Amino acid sequence: MKKLSMPAKIYLIIVFVILYAPIFYLIYYSFNSGGSMHDFESFTLEHYRAVFEDSRLLVILINTVIIALLSGLISTIIGTLGAIGIFSIKRRNIRNILLSLNNILIVSPDVVIGASFLILFTMIGVKLGFASVLISHIAFSIPIVVLMVLPKLLEMNPNLIDAAQDLGATRRDVLYRVIIPYIKPGIFAGFFMALTYSLDDFAVTFFVTGNGFSTLSVEIYSIARVGISLTINALSGIIFVVTVLIVIGYYFVTRRTKFANGGIGRL
Template sequence: MVNKLESFIKRFYLIVIFIFLYTPIITLMIFSFNDSKSMAKWNGFTFKWYGQLFQDDTIMRALYNTLFIAILASIISTIVGTITAIGIHNMKKGAQKKLLLNINYLPVLNPDIVTGIALMSLFIFIKMDFGFITMLLSHITFSLPYVILSVLPKLKQLPQNTTEAALDLGATPFYALRKIIIPQIKSGIFSGFLMAFTMSIDDFVISFFTTGAGVTNLSIEIYSMAKRGIKPEINALSTIMFLVVLILLLIVNRKQSSGGNKIENF
């Protein structure tokens, strides 16, 4: 009886959490098909907001900037972050290694508004023109720690002296890195890339302080729309983005499951 009650409480708790998490998203998706511009009433089913979405130059330009910056920032931060994580992992335990790890935690723990103002002040100090480059550099900066934190645990799981054994057998350091280390930590690298990509798309505060005239992303564009009222096209765009992310997650999970099954069968 006690076990059944405990199991019921756990399931009920999970259901409540998922309701709180996904009710706003489901509501947004439903009203993306609403024939009315207002979310206060339902006027009928329509696809017209999806058609108008791709005809709205402002939203399309913001979406292009958002995706382009997110992809570039994610790739650069993943490459730099992976190399940095390998360097930190190979350092001897001591005060210097702890100091670097603590410095890496700072951007993660720091409020976004502090990071945004700090980066803005830096760009002003070095007399850098605000625009695409400043926003890209900012996104790389706050994405790097997440990549490092995703790769480091995978490096710790590597068998000891694997690299030294490869070098003793005649492999060059680059060959050992490319053929031995990276294949074993690729799941951490991929997780870091996804984290950096998500953080970049989601960011508003840092982007707001480091952007320039003529350069805007979706978060800034939606914020400016909020003063006049959110367009129904944004509901359609959010629905498409949510479904794309959901499909990608299902594909990744399916590949991981099939990979695990192959290992077990082997």
């Protein structure tokens, strides 16, 4: 790779400083005993203790994680099957139509998706709360999983399927012994993407959550509206660290399986 020139380096540094400064500013003051986001008085972990002592907040944290894991798991299963379905369609135009329908769901604004889910749930009478949040998270994660898995299917040598059948494999054997092992990196990538999308979703969740059920992003928003509390800083710090860990985990999983394509950016 070409070495970066000096102005390019400076530009990159400035961009990343601007992008990361607010987060580090936030985390920096989460250690401030002064209780405000100016005048750093002395180092304290009090705000972090406050987070872990606030049982309501912990319940919300657990809710968020459960929603993320469940929606990630279910959307990965449905999305993978969907990708295999799209892959096995021989008619090119039908395949393209399905893929476009899938992509539209990814690019359409969260507000629209959230509002439409709210209307749907109230119409068919689903109680707003855990179920509605889970269902909507599964729904917006499926297209992402499809998009992560499909390239792996397309890059697979179609002779592998013939070869497996040639060696006596039934359709079921082909699926479990050849296709799924081959696309496993894509499935993992899809799962991690779904996980992060679910963890940090605010807009959709905000619409479909009801009384007594909340996720972290919605809760932080409502605390922030009431007034400044460094508990939010501490909580944000924890979420940031967890996110970084997930990214590192994703990196190792994909590197181990030689998945070179990387993830897609947020749209």
